[in-house]
Amino acid sequence: MRDDPFTDQVWTQVSWTGRLPTLFRTTKGQHMSLAADFGLTLTQHVLANQADHPDARGQLSALLTQIGVAGKLISAQVRRAGLIEVWGATGETNVQGERVQKLDQIANDTMIEVLRRSGCVAAMASEEEDDFVVVEGEASGDYIVVFDPLDGSSNIDVGVSIGTIFGIYRQTPSEKVSLDSILKSGREQVAAGYIVYGSSTVLVYSAGRTVDCFTLDPSSGEFFLTRQDVRMPSRTTLLSLNECNEPYWETWVPKLLSSVKGRNEPNHRTVSARHIGSLVVDFHRNLVKGGLYLYPINAISGRGKLRLLYECNPLAFIAEVAGGAASDGHTAILDIKPEKLHQRVGLIIGPADDVALAETLINEA
Numbered sequence: 001m002r003d004d005p006f007t008d009q010v011w012t013q014v015s016w017t018g019r020l021p022t023l024f025r026t027t028k029g030q031h032m033s034l035a036a037d038f039g040l041t042l043t044q045h046v047l048a049n050q051a052d053h054p055d056a057r058g059q060l061s062a063l064l065t066q067i068g069v070a071g072k073l074i075s076a077q078v079r080r081a082g083l084i085e086v087w088g089a090t091g092e093t094n095v096q097g098e099r100v101q102k103l104d105q106i107a108n109d110t111m112i113e114v115l116r117r118s119g120c121v122a123a124m125a126s127e128e129e130d131d132f133v134v135v136e137g138e139a140s141g142d143y144i145v146v147f148d149p150l151d152g153s154s155n156i157d158v159g160v161s162i163g164t165i166f167g168i169y170r171q172t173p174s175e176k177v178s179l180d181s182i183l184k185s186g187r188e189q190v191a192a193g194y195i196v197y198g199s200s201t202v203l204v205y206s207a208g209r210t211v212d213c214f215t216l217d218p219s220s221g222e223f224f225l226t227r228q229d230v231r232m233p234s235r236t237t238l239l240s241l242n243e244c245n246e247p248y249w250e251t252w253v254p255k256l257l258s259s260v261k262g263r264n265e266p267n268h269r270t271v272s273a274r275h276i277g278s279l280v281v282d283f284h285r286n287l288v289k290g291g292l293y294l295y296p297i298n299a300i301s302g303r304g305k306l307r308l309l310y311e312c313n314p315l316a317f318i319a320e321v322a323g324g325a326a327s328d329g330h331t332a333i334l335d336i337k338p339e340k341l342h343q344r345v346g347l348i349i350g351p352a353d354d355v356a357l358a359e360t361l362i363n364e365a
């Protein structure tokens, strides 16, 4: 704690990770709520991380900052979602004569345009695009970005939280971009994260060392560091899955559920259920509170629902850095070698012990 000699303010250092101090300002013991008191901005945080890599050329920092810009633009549109719906109902154009687009299309176009202009991206793959998108010429950069522009599509029109998920890979310099440049295992991600458009807009990213969360302050338009070096709680206190898929479950799923629910004591519930139906938002809550999310493969079709490249891999990256785990039941998600751009897998993600328990039950089946 140090006194500011020029004002009556006191700066309190509340935490220090590596070279990242977080300072909160109080006026002689009283907390202030100015945006400037919220801590480091996303840009400051990213640049401080870059200082740990003296050989870095700054492109990854610029890219992460630009993803923050895309997040703000998408967030602004998400907040107007109901209004866009009203315009859409009147025809193909809104009152200003603009073409009405669906929100997931707007989010996709926003990501593609911001990333293309960033000068940091060689190619990208999106849930909304059949094929990968190459950035040609001088605008091309050193990275490949995979993303789901708006995860939780069935929640878009009903005011329920949704999000953007992204994973970042380094493109081998001088190598021409091909499908193989995109089909890399999640382990090769250099950074990953997501943005949740919920009660507040929260951006979470990791470049492999820590997982950090930033909350958008609407008045200043800045993302401020609000959770530092997040660790996923090691005990499962929440279960998230669509229980109506029960007829299509393999036999291990009910066994896992009864094992977790069986931890409840006669007079004390230690495990509860929470399922929003937007993977990224369910994951974010579980990351902070300690929850296990399951979307197992369909036992009849043998197929999973969630996409490996731009849904499961980025979240698995965040989970592992935060001390959790993610698996398809046989292999760590990050070790699966993708064969297709829009490949689907089964997903078990959350506290490492319970992901391991699921794998054991699957092996015993």
Ligand code: FDP
Pocket: 151, 152, 153, 154, 155, 242, 277, 278, 279, 280, 305, 306, 307, 311
């Ligand atoms: P949605 O179908 O609404 O786009 O992967 C997409 C996803 O949502 C996840 O966000 C969500 O958790 C899951 O699918 C929901 O699927 P079910 O409706 O089959 O439960």
